[in-house]
Amino acid sequence: MKGRTRMDHIRMKSGVLMSAFVSGALAAGTLTGAPTANATCASFFGINNGGGCTSTPLSIAIGIGNGAVANAAGLFGAAFSVGNAATASTADAFTFATALGNKATATAKGLFGIATQVGTGLSSTDGSGGVGNVGLNIALTVSAPNNTAPLNGAIAGGFGNIAVNLLGTASPQNYVFAQGIADVGLSVGGYTTGVIAGPGPFATAVSFLQTNTLVKKKGPGFNINGVIVVGGAAAVGSPKTSAPTATAVHTATKTAAAATATHTHTQKTAPAATATSRAKR
Numbered sequence: 001m002k003g004r005t006r007m008d009h010i011r012m013k014s015g016v017l018m019s020a021f022v023s024g025a026l027a028a029g030t031l032t033g034a035p036t037a038n039a040t041c042a043s044f045f046g047i048n049n050g051g052g053c054t055s056t057p058l059s060i061a062i063g064i065g066n067g068a069v070a071n072a073a074g075l076f077g078a079a080f081s082v083g084n085a086a087t088a089s090t091a092d093a094f095t096f097a098t099a100l101g102n103k104a105t106a107t108a109k110g111l112f113g114i115a116t117q118v119g120t121g122l123s124s125t126d127g128s129g130g131v132g133n134v135g136l137n138i139a140l141t142v143s144a145p146n147n148t149a150p151l152n153g154a155i156a157g158g159f160g161n162i163a164v165n166l167l168g169t170a171s172p173q174n175y176v177f178a179q180g181i182a183d184v185g186l187s188v189g190g191y192t193t194g195v196i197a198g199p200g201p202f203a204t205a206v207s208f209l210q211t212n213t214l215v216k217k218k219g220p221g222f223n224i225n226g227v228i229v230v231g232g233a234a235a236v237g238s239p240k241t242s243a244p245t246a247t248a249v250h251t252a253t254k255t256a257a258a259a260t261a262t263h264t265h266t267q268k269t270a271p272a273a274t275a276t277s278r279a280k281r
Contacts (some may be wrong), residue, residue: 040064043072055079059090065102072097081106092133095125101143103150110135110157119143121152121170128159137178141165144189151175154185158198161185168193173239183217194239203231214239 041051043061048054052069053061059077061070069087072079077090081099088097088106095108101119108115110127113135117123121143127135137156140163149170154163154177161178168174168190178185180199187195187207194214197205204222207215217223221231 041068041070043070061088063088077108092127092135105150109133110137112136113138115139117141117153119145120148120150121165122150123153124155126157134159137161139163142167144169149173155179158183161198163197165190175239192239212239
């Protein structure tokens with residue numbers, strides 16, 4: 001009975017990924033306005049040189065580029081960002097985030113989460129929400145060289161999921177979601193294409209060289225381009241009709257902008273407040 005309750009919890013968690021964790025991960029640095037003007041920053045084991053990098057004990061964060069930001073939280077977390085306005089952040093234990101390229105964003109959450117973004121766009125992982133926020137998820141995006149839209153990316157959330165988006169172009173969005181339990185989403189060379197795998201378990205959705213197409217696989221089995229389908233609950237449609245993604249991205253934009261504004265305000269006002277307190281003494 002406990003196992004079934006656990007399974008139901010993960011399925012329920014995956015059902016709201018697009019509107020829940022995306023708001024804290026999708027646009028953490030891509031749509032947040034002007035970043036800090038630092039060119040390079042670093043933070044090792046909780047000690048930083050100022051600028052846009054922070055870390056906790058046993059974690060490291062390095063940012064290279066104009067306005068690059070790297071924040072590593074959690075036990076043995078590592079965040080690396082290279083590029084103008086590139087952002088990498090981690091949370092939970094053994095999480096790794098790498099953002100390479102201008103306006104690249106990578107956010108890793110959930111135990112053993114790995115998120116990598118190469119080129120403009122975003123990649124994100126999140127855990128199951130259970131004890132220790134178990135994750136084991138991987139999200140990887142390698143954007144096409146001509147992609148300039150920030151909403152080209154991959155998101156993996158739940159437990160044991162893999163989301164991969166290779167050489168895609170967004171207009172305005174090109175995405176891969178793998179959510180639930182042991183699901184795989186893959187898109188290669190997509191243009192304004194969506195791939196959704198899960199909640200599973202063992203659901204695989206694949207899109208090769210498609211335009212304006214949504215490929216979905218909900219339960220065990222696989223769906224390749226909507227042509228080769230094994231197992232039930234598979235669908236092909238338009239990614240623009242996938243309302244949760246558009247809503248989540250809109251919410252993420254507002255949330256990230258507010259978070260960045262608060263962080264910047266805190267950095268600017270804290271030293272002044274401290275100086276005032278010392279002057280009074």
